[in-house]
Amino acid sequence: MAILVYTEHWDGQFKKSTFELVSYASKLAEMADAQTVALSIGQVDEDNLRQLADYGADKIITVNQANLKYLDNQAYTSVIQQVADQEGADIMVLAHNNTGKALAPRLSARMQAALGSEVNQLPAELDPFVVNKKVFSGKAFANVKLKTDKKVLTLAQNSFGIYENTQEPIIENFEPTLSDEQIKTQVTDVEKHRDKLLLTDAELVVSGGRGMKSPENWDKLNDLANELGAALACSRPVSDEGWRPHEEHTGQTGKIIAPDLYIAAGISGAIQHIAGVSAAKYIVAINNDPDAPIFEMADYGIVGDAMQVLPELTEALRKARS
Amino acid sequence: MKILVCISNVPDTTTKVRFTNDNTQLDTNGIQWVINPWDELALTRALQLKEDKNNSVESVTVIHVGGKESEPTIRKALAIGADDAIRVNAEPTDAYFVASQLAEVIQQHDFDIIFAGIESSDYNGAAVGGMLSEMLGMPSISAVSSFELENDQVRIIREIDGGKETMTSQLPLVVVAQKGIAIEPRIANMRGIMMARKKPLNVVEPAEKDSMVDFVDFELPQAKPPCKMVDPENVQELVDLLQNEAKVI
Ligand SMILES: Cc1cc2nc3c(=O)[nH]c(=O)nc-3n(C[C@H](O)[C@H](O)[C@H](O)COP(=O)(O)OP(=O)(O)OC[C@H]3O[C@@H](n4cnc5c(N)ncnc54)[C@H](O)[C@@H]3O)c2cc1C
Numbered sequence: 001m002a003i004l005v006y007t008e009h010w011d012g013q014f015k016k017s018t019f020e021l022v023s024y025a026s027k028l029a030e031m032a033d034a035q036t037v038a039l040s041i042g043q044v045d046e047d048n049l050r051q052l053a054d055y056g057a058d059k060i061i062t063v064n065q066a067n068l069k070y071l072d073n074q075a076y077t078s079v080i081q082q083v084a085d086q087e088g089a090d091i092m093v094l095a096h097n098n099t100g101k102a103l104a105p106r107l108s109a110r111m112q113a114a115l116g117s118e119v120n121q122l123p124a125e126l127d128p129f130v131v132n133k134k135v136f137s138g139k140a141f142a143n144v145k146l147k148t149d150k151k152v153l154t155l156a157q158n159s160f161g162i163y164e165n166t167q168e169p170i171i172e173n174f175e176p177t178l179s180d181e182q183i184k185t186q187v188t189d190v191e192k193h194r195d196k197l198l199l200t201d202a203e204l205v206v207s208g209g210r211g212m213k214s215p216e217n218w219d220k221l222n223d224l225a226n227e228l229g230a231a232l233a234c235s236r237p238v239s240d241e242g243w244r245p246h247e248e249h250t251g252q253t254g255k256i257i258a259p260d261l262y263i264a265a266g267i268s269g270a271i272q273h274i275a276g277v278s279a280a281k282y283i284v285a286i287n288n289d290p291d292a293p294i295f296e297m298a299d300y301g302i303v304g305d306a307m308q309v310l311p312e313l314t315e316a317l318r319k320a321r322s
Numbered sequence: 323m324k325i326l327v328c329i330s331n332v333p334d335t336t337t338k339v340r341f342t343n344d345n346t347q348l349d350t351n352g353i354q355w356v357i358n359p360w361d362e363l364a365l366t367r368a369l370q371l372k373e374d375k376n377n378s379v380e381s382v383t384v385i386h387v388g389g390k391e392s393e394p395t396i397r398k399a400l401a402i403g404a405d406d407a408i409r410v411n412a413e414p415t416d417a418y419f420v421a422s423q424l425a426e427v428i429q430q431h432d433f434d435i436i437f438a439g440i441e442s443s444d445y446n447g448a449a450v451g452g453m454l455s456e457m458l459g460m461p462s463i464s465a466v467s468s469f470e471l472e473n474d475q476v477r478i479i480r481e482i483d484g485g486k487e488t489m490t491s492q493l494p495l496v497v498v499a500q501k502g503i504a505i506e507p508r509i510a511n512m513r514g515i516m517m518a519r520k521k522p523l524n525v526v527e528p529a530e531k532d533s534m535v536d537f538v539d540f541e542l543p544q545a546k547p548p549c550k551m552v553d554p555e556n557v558q559e560l561v562d563l564l565q566n567e568a569k570v571i
Contacts, residue, residue, distance in 0.1 A: 073464065098465040098480075105456070115453075115535065130538055139542075142539070186489060192484055271336055300563055301551050
C-alpha cells in the first residue's frame with residue numbers, strides 16, 4: 001500500500017507548502033504502515049527532487065513529457081491515476097491551491113475515491129476515516145467521513161507544519177500513456193508575478209482596507225511590508241476600486257490565507273473579509289473606530305489613525321531590529 | 323451556443339451559523355438563502371455574453387440540485403436573466419452526489435459551456451465543477467478569472483499560484499469560475515422578477531446515485547481571547563508583543 005502525494009513545483013523549485021504536503025503524506029503513511037510516493041511532473045533537477053525525501057518521501061516518481069508542459073486538468077488527472085494504479089496507492093494527497101482544486105475532484109470522480117477537501121489535520125484513525133475541515137467559510141468546522149476504500153485529500157495550506165524525516169529515496173521515471181489528442185486545452189500566454197512574495201505563501205501579511213482612503217497611501221503599507229518582509233493584501237472594495245490588483249484581495253471571494261501574522265489597517269472586519277483570514281495565527285487591527293468588528297477577531301489592536309500609526313510602527317520595528 | 327450555469331443555494335454570507343441535533347445539522351431557522359456568490363458571478367458573465375450580439379449565445383440555463391424550498395433562489399437566477407431552469411429534486415448530500423445528478427441531466431442536453439463556481443460557500447468543497455467535468459469526459463479549466471468569446475472560440479484567463487495563464491479550449495468545456503469573471507453580480511429589477519414567474523422551471527427526478535462523504539458533525543471555532551489594546555502613542559509596545567509574546571517576528 002502507498003500514499004501518493006502530488007508535488008507541484010514552480011520552474012523546478014519546490015516551496016515550503018510542498019514540504020508541508022509531503023510531511024503530511026508521510027505521517028499518514030506512518031499511520032497506514034505504507035510507503036510515501038511523491039509524484040513530480042515536469043523538469044526538476046535531482047538535488048531538488050531529493051529534498052522531497054527530507055520530509056519523508058520513500059520513492060519519487062518523475063514524469064517528463066513534452067505535452068505536459070502546462071496544466072491540462074484531464075491529462076494531469078490521467079497521469080496521477082496511472083501512477084496511483086502502478087503504485088497501488090489508496091490515498092492521494094494534493095495541496096488545496098489552484099492546481100489541487102483543479103485536479104483533486106477530477107481524480108476523485110475518476111478513481112471513485114471520496115474527496116476530503118481542504119482538510120486541516122490527520123484523521124484520528126484510518127477506519128473509519130474521519131477528517132476535519134473548515135465549512136461555512138471558516139465560521140465552523142466539520143468532521144467528514146470518507147466512505148470509499150480509496151481517498152483523495154487536499155490539505156489546507158499552512159495547517160499542518162513541516163516535519164523532517166529523511167529517507168534514502170528511490171527515484172524513478174514513469175512514462176504515462178497519453179497522446180497529444182487527449183489534450184484539449186492550450187495555454188497561449190503566461191504572465192508570472194516574478195520576485196513577488198506570493199500572498200498564499202507568506203508568513204507575514206500587511207493588509208489595507210477602504211480606511212486607507214486612497215491608493216497613494218499604500219506606500220505606508222508598503223514600507224511596513226518591506227521592513228517585515230511581508231506580502232501585501234487588501235479588502236475587496238480596495239481591489240474592486242482598482243486601488244490594488246485583484247490577486248491581493250483576501251476574503252470569502254478572494255484569497256484564503258493562513259499566515260502567522262496578519263496586520264489589518266483601515267479594514268472594518270466584515271464577516272466576508274474575516275472568512276479569508278480567520279486561520280491567521282495572530283491578527284493585528286489598526287482602526288480609528290473602537291467599535292469596528294475587526295477588534296473582535298484581532299489579538300492586538302490599536303485604535304488610531306492608520307496614516308499616523310503605520311509609519312510609527314515601521315519606525316519602531318526598524319529600531320527594534322537594529 | 324448554449325450555456326449552462328450550475329447554481330448552489332447557500333446561506334447569505336452574513337449568516338451566523340448554528341447547529342442542531344447534537345451538532346449534526348445546520349439550524350436553518352432564520353437563514354436567508356442566496357445564490358452562491360461565485361455562481362452568481364458566473365451567471366452574470368453568461369448573461370453579458372448572451373447580450374453581446376457579436377456572439378451566438380442562444381440561451382442561458384441554470385441548474386440546481388435541491389428540494390422545493392430552493393426554488394426562490396432559482397427564481398432569483400431567472401429574474402436576473404437566465405432563460406430557463408432545471409431543478410433536480412433531491413437533497414444535495416455531498417459533492418459527488420450533486421455532480422452525479424448534474425451529469426445525468428447534462429448528458430441529455432447539448433450545452434457548449436458549463437459554468438460552476440470554484441466553491442460553494444456552505445461546505446467549501448471546491449469539488450462539483452471538477453467532478454462533473456470528469457464524469458462528462460469534458461475538459462475543464464479552473465480558477466477562471468476572465469472569460470471571453472470570439473467567433474465562438476473561448477479565450478480564458480486562469481489564475482495560477484503566482485501568475486495568470488491565457489488559454490483556449492475545445493468545446494464543450496466546464497469552466498470553474500472565481501472572482502474576476504464578473505466584478506459585481508447582477509441584481510434583479512422589477513421587470514425581471516415579473517418575467518421570472520413565467521419562465522420555465524423544469525423539475526426532474528433524481529437518478530439512483532450514492533454519496534461518498536458523510537458529514538458526521540460540526541463544531542464552532544473556539545472563542546478568541548479578547549483583543550489586547552495598545553496605546554497609539556506607544557506602538558513600541560506592539561513590536562514587543564509581536565516579538566516576545568506572539569513570537570511571530
Ligand atoms: C457575497 C459577498 C462577498 C464578499 N467578499 C468579500 C471578500 O472576499 N473580502 C472582503 O474584504 N470583503 C468582501 N465583501 C465585502 C464586505 O462585506 C465588506 O464590505 C468589505 O470587507 C469592507 O471593506 P473595508 O473593511 O476595506 O471597508 P469598510 O467597511 O468601509 O471599512 C473601512 C474601515 O476603515 C476604518 N478607517 C477609516 N479611516 C481610517 C483611518 N484613517 N485609520 C484607520 N482606520 C480607518 C473605518 O473605521 C472602517 O472600519 C463581500 C461582500 C459580499 C456581499
